[in-house]
Amino acid sequence: MRFNVHSHIFNFRSVFTEETIGILVRRLSNEGWPAFATDAAESLIQKHIKAESLTEDALVRELASGIKTDKALKKLLQDNLSKLPPSVSVALNGDFDELPIGALKEILGKVGAAIQQSADDDARIGDISDLLSFLAIGLKSSIREVAAKLLEYTPDDTALVTLTLDITAGGDDDDALYQGQLKETARAALAYPGRILPFVCVNPRRTLHYERMTYALEEQGYIGVKLYPSLGYSVDTPEMRRVYAYCQANEIPILQHCNQGGFCRDKGSARFCSPADWDAILADFPGLKVCFGHFGGVENLVVDPITPDSWTDQILGLMRKYPDSVYADISYHDSAMDAGDHEAAYFANLKRLLNDSQYASRILFGTDFHLIRQRVRDDNLWRFFEARFSDAHFSLLTEDNPAEFLGMPSASGRGSRGNIKRHLKFLAKYNNEVGQDPAPWVTKAITAEFGAVSFFPNPFGPNWTINNEAHFYTEQFFRSFMSDTALKTLDFTQRGTLRLRDLNGIPSGLGDAGLAADSINRIATRLQSFVEQKPNPGALLEAGISPTQARRAIVRVLSDPDSTIAAFGPLIDKLYKFRSENLERFI
Amino acid sequence: MIRLKHLFLTTALILSATFSVADDVEPVFEFKPTILHPAGAGRYLGAARLSLSYDPADVYLHGSRQRGQYFYRGFEAASTLSTSAKNNPEPTTLDARLGLFYDLDPIPPPVEVFPGKQNGGNQRIGTTAPASARWGAAHIELAGGFEGDEPMVNRQWTYGVRVAYVNALEGDRLLQFVPRFWIDYRRIDEVGSAVSARAGIPDQDYWRLGAGVEWIFQLRRWEQLPDFAQRLTFVPSARYYKSTDYTPTRANADLDDAYYYSIAAQYAFPKKQWLFNRVTITVSNGRLPPSTRSGTTVAVSIDARIEDLLHWNR
Numbered sequence: 001m002r003f004n005v006h007s008h009i010f011n012f013r014s015v016f017t018e019e020t021i022g023i024l025v026r027r028l029s030n031e032g033w034p035a036f037a038t039d040a041a042e043s044l045i046q047k048h049i050k051a052e053s054l055t056e057d058a059l060v061r062e063l064a065s066g067i068k069t070d071k072a073l074k075k076l077l078q079d080n081l082s083k084l085p086p087s088v089s090v091a092l093n094g095d096f097d098e099l100p101i102g103a104l105k106e107i108l109g110k111v112g113a114a115i116q117q118s119a120d121d122d123a124r125i126g127d128i129s130d131l132l133s134f135l136a137i138g139l140k141s142s143i144r145e146v147a148a149k150l151l152e153y154t155p156d157d158t159a160l161v162t163l164t165l166d167i168t169a170g171g172d173d174d175d176a177l178y179q180g181q182l183k184e185t186a187r188a189a190l191a192y193p194g195r196i197l198p199f200v201c202v203n204p205r206r207t208l209h210y211e212r213m214t215y216a217l218e219e220q221g222y223i224g225v226k227l228y229p230s231l232g233y234s235v236d237t238p239e240m241r242r243v244y245a246y247c248q249a250n251e252i253p254i255l256q257h258c259n260q261g262g263f264c265r266d267k268g269s270a271r272f273c274s275p276a277d278w279d280a281i282l283a284d285f286p287g288l289k290v291c292f293g294h295f296g297g298v299e300n301l302v303v304d305p306i307t308p309d310s311w312t313d314q315i316l317g318l319m320r321k322y323p324d325s326v327y328a329d330i331s332y333h334d335s336a337m338d339a340g341d342h343e344a345a346y347f348a349n350l351k352r353l354l355n356d357s358q359y360a361s362r363i364l365f366g367t368d369f370h371l372i373r374q375r376v377r378d379d380n381l382w383r384f385f386e387a388r389f390s391d392a393h394f395s396l397l398t399e400d401n402p403a404e405f406l407g408m409p410s411a412s413g414r415g416s417r418g419n420i421k422r423h424l425k426f427l428a429k430y431n432n433e434v435g436q437d438p439a440p441w442v443t444k445a446i447t448a449e450f451g452a453v454s455f456f457p458n459p460f461g462p463n464w465t466i467n468n469e470a471h472f473y474t475e476q477f478f479r480s481f482m483s484d485t486a487l488k489t490l491d492f493t494q495r496g497t498l499r500l501r502d503l504n505g506i507p508s509g510l511g512d513a514g515l516a517a518d519s520i521n522r523i524a525t526r527l528q529s530f531v532e533q534k535p536n537p538g539a540l541l542e543a544g545i546s547p548t549q550a551r552r553a554i555v556r557v558l559s560d561p562d563s564t565i566a567a568f569g570p571l572i573d574k575l576y577k578f579r580s581e582n583l584e585r586f587i
Numbered sequence: 588m589i590r591l592k593h594l595f596l597t598t599a600l601i602l603s604a605t606f607s608v609a610d611d612v613e614p615v616f617e618f619k620p621t622i623l624h625p626a627g628a629g630r631y632l633g634a635a636r637l638s639l640s641y642d643p644a645d646v647y648l649h650g651s652r653q654r655g656q657y658f659y660r661g662f663e664a665a666s667t668l669s670t671s672a673k674n675n676p677e678p679t680t681l682d683a684r685l686g687l688f689y690d691l692d693p694i695p696p697p698v699e700v701f702p703g704k705q706n707g708g709n710q711r712i713g714t715t716a717p718a719s720a721r722w723g724a725a726h727i728e729l730a731g732g733f734e735g736d737e738p739m740v741n742r743q744w745t746y747g748v749r750v751a752y753v754n755a756l757e758g759d760r761l762l763q764f765v766p767r768f769w770i771d772y773r774r775i776d777e778v779g780s781a782v783s784a785r786a787g788i789p790d791q792d793y794w795r796l797g798a799g800v801e802w803i804f805q806l807r808r809w810e811q812l813p814d815f816a817q818r819l820t821f822v823p824s825a826r827y828y829k830s831t832d833y834t835p836t837r838a839n840a841d842l843d844d845a846y847y848y849s850i851a852a853q854y855a856f857p858k859k860q861w862l863f864n865r866v867t868i869t870v871s872n873g874r875l876p877p878s879t880r881s882g883t884t885v886a887v888s889i890d891a892r893i894e895d896l897l898h899w900n901r
Contacts, residue, residue, distance in 0.1 A: 533694055
């Protein structure tokens with residue numbers, strides 16, 4: 001079984017707000033995208049961050065229009081008019097709306113190439129289609145959709161470590177947003193059991209960072225902790241040491257961002273990622289497993305020898321000093337793909353390290369999807385690296401070393417570490433909410449740890465499950481409206497797919513509007529009374545929700561004959577607090 | 588009578604004022620594209636049926652244990668805008684309401700009790716439904732508002748009492764034959780009237796009795812029917828209006844009473860599609876006050892929600 005230990009499945013809306021979107025744009029800018037592209041991307045993100053997923057074609061059209069009207073681009077083109085091919089000038093003065101998508105993509109490519117030729121080195125632009133693909137992934141409307149895209153590019157027998165991201169201005173800022181990201185990522189782990197292994201991001205600038213971390217690790221299936229110090233915090237503080245003490249006691253691995261780029265709070269905040277700060281911490285927390293993401297920066301590995309005293313060099317020093325603790329991953333090492341001196345030096349360095357027993361078991365493979373998508377697609381990245389290593393080395397990078405770092409059960413019979421056991425319990429607890437059959441390693445490990453557990457794949461996931469009391473009683477209420485055939489032949493999950501128009505006794509906009517409203521109101525209030533009165537003791541309205549608000553919310557769904565019964569599950573769950581919610585916290 | 592009018596108008600104003608401050612409930616808009624063919628017009632009209640409803644917090648009679656019986660306030664508006672206003676037979680109505688809603692059926696007990704989260708949930712699912720309802724629900728309300736035809740040539744304030752009854756559609760299929768009905772008794776205060784204008788008489792105040800009855804027949808209740816037939820729903824309905832205190836001029840114009848019959852047939856497509864999820868054909872005959880148009884109208888409408896239309900290209 002293989003691992004990609006460094007990937008992301010957050011979508012933009014789960015991390016960024018209109019206020020923090022600048023951090024993402026700054027990153028694009030730092031990656032070398034010219035101002036006209038980042039300006040157009042920013043307005044596009046601002047416009048669509050909360051909308052439905054856009055197709056890539058729709059994005060092309062919008063990005064092209066945005067670029068066309070960009071003042072920075074106009075000036076750049078004006079200054080370099082003589083160097084531009086006539087086709088670009090003609091195209092930029094034409095009507096984009098009428099052009100087919102293929103032609104638009106070609107124009108964007110030509111603009112990129114023209115800028116590359118005409119402007120200075122700062123205007124490095126790769127392939128504009130990479131930027132579009134990156135935006136299309138980030139603008140997807142759900143984390144699960146992003147996960148599906150990543151899995152599309154990932155070999156079947158591979159598990160993904162997915163790192164969450166907490167960009168907070170501090171205090172209680174965007175707490176609900178961050179909790180939403182954690183919850184949705186946990187649901188993605190359930191959707192693809194055994195293939196998504198989430199890490200919870202800890203940012204001590206958030207007041208409740210410790211509580212969010214422990215809840216994620218104990219209740220939401222998270223197996224590790226992600227640190228991103230360049231978001232503006234030091235790793236060696238009393239509050240961070242509290243985090244390490246928890247991780248040490250509960251066998252939680254840590255992955256820290258460690259290069260000069262990435263998301264930065266300000267220009268100076270990259271210094272917080274220095275591996276040197278970890279010497280004292282590792283001395284005080286023996287056995288704590290820490291992986292330095294990006295190996296301190298690819299720029300130190302594309303030269304021979306490895307840059308002395310660089311972060312990469314410091315990491316190697318820590319590996320020697322703390323042989324049971326320190327790891328590094330080779331994610332976002334795109335500069336090693338230049339087919340020239342950099343590539344040669346990079347692979348020579350890595351092969352030398354993999355042949356050295358001090359480092360051979362410490363280096364891990366990762367891609368940094370979907371941030372790397374600005375440069376290259378994950379499947380191509382896998383192929384590129386696999387072709388340049390021996391089978392033995394690639395196996396170390398993608399199988400043996402990650403398994404040890406993550407605490408996976410080994411073929412030699414070593415059992416799962418605490419973090420993986422908790423993840424397995426999480427999957428077993430929500431066995432009715434998994435999106436598909438679990439990966440083979442899950443079935444094997446669960447059986448070894450706890451005995452056989454049956455899984456019931458459910459396309460609704462946690463949104464419609466018999467294990468949720470709100471959903472359970474909602475289904476029961478609607479049985480009065482179902483046909484005998486539906487009652488006899490459909491199971492709980494299938495009944496969730498029934499639409500109101502498939503049920504008996506729900507008006508579908510016909511007849512006198514007043515009478516139709518009376519019928520709908522009657523059903524809504526009966527559903528309210530059913531869940532409030534009968535599941536002994538009855539459910540209570542959630543704080544801040546009035547009975548009329550609840551009725552109106554139910555009426556709204558009831559008024560659409562195309563609503564499914566499953567649509568009422570999350571709604572009733574949101575409106576009401578059930579007894580079981582006090583006993584078992586729900587993702 | 589002036590005092591009664593003022594009472595209703597004041598009530599409507601108070602209700603309207605609460606709309607602006609009660610921010611806990613959002614108004615609901617609905618929209619249906621429609622083609623109308625009024626017999627007298629001799630051509631098809633494009634039309635849009637629009638409705639808006641809003642009801643702030645209700646007062647429940649039995650606290651948190653029985654939501655089916657409550658006092659309510661509300662506001663409703665419905666209109667059909669067409670490509671030929673003068674040929675549009677459908678009225679525009681705005682009503683503020685204050686009433687009591689009463690569900691006549693007890694809430695059934697659950698047939699199973701939530702067992703908690705455990706392995707193998709899907710295996711346990713039951714096939715027993717909670718006891719069906721039998722009696723339905725009723726409301727009684729004070730309503731005051733405005734109604735007019737599309738060109739607003741005929742327009743009037745109205746205020747009065749309305750009672751209504753709806754059957755328990757989800758109960759035994761024979762309950763579909765139980766009629767659903769409403770009756771209202773309203774004072775009409777004319778603001779503009781084409782008939783009065785032509786006759787050279789002032790606008791009138793008078794009482795009007797209105798009653799409507801309908802049945803909803805969902806053929807899916809008969810599972811032995813072919814699949815196509817099960818997707819059909821029929822709604823026959825009838826209305827009657829009788830005005831008193833009319834001047835002879837208007838009574839002679841045959842406007843002191845009005846009949847209206849219709850039958851609607853709706854077909855629901857098997858799968859959820861973009862726009863044409865349901866198509867409804869309605870054939871009606873008669874007159875709906877305050878419109879003075881009378882005759883047979885055929886209307887074809889499709890169900891479309893505002894959100895679907897706004898996101899048609901997604």
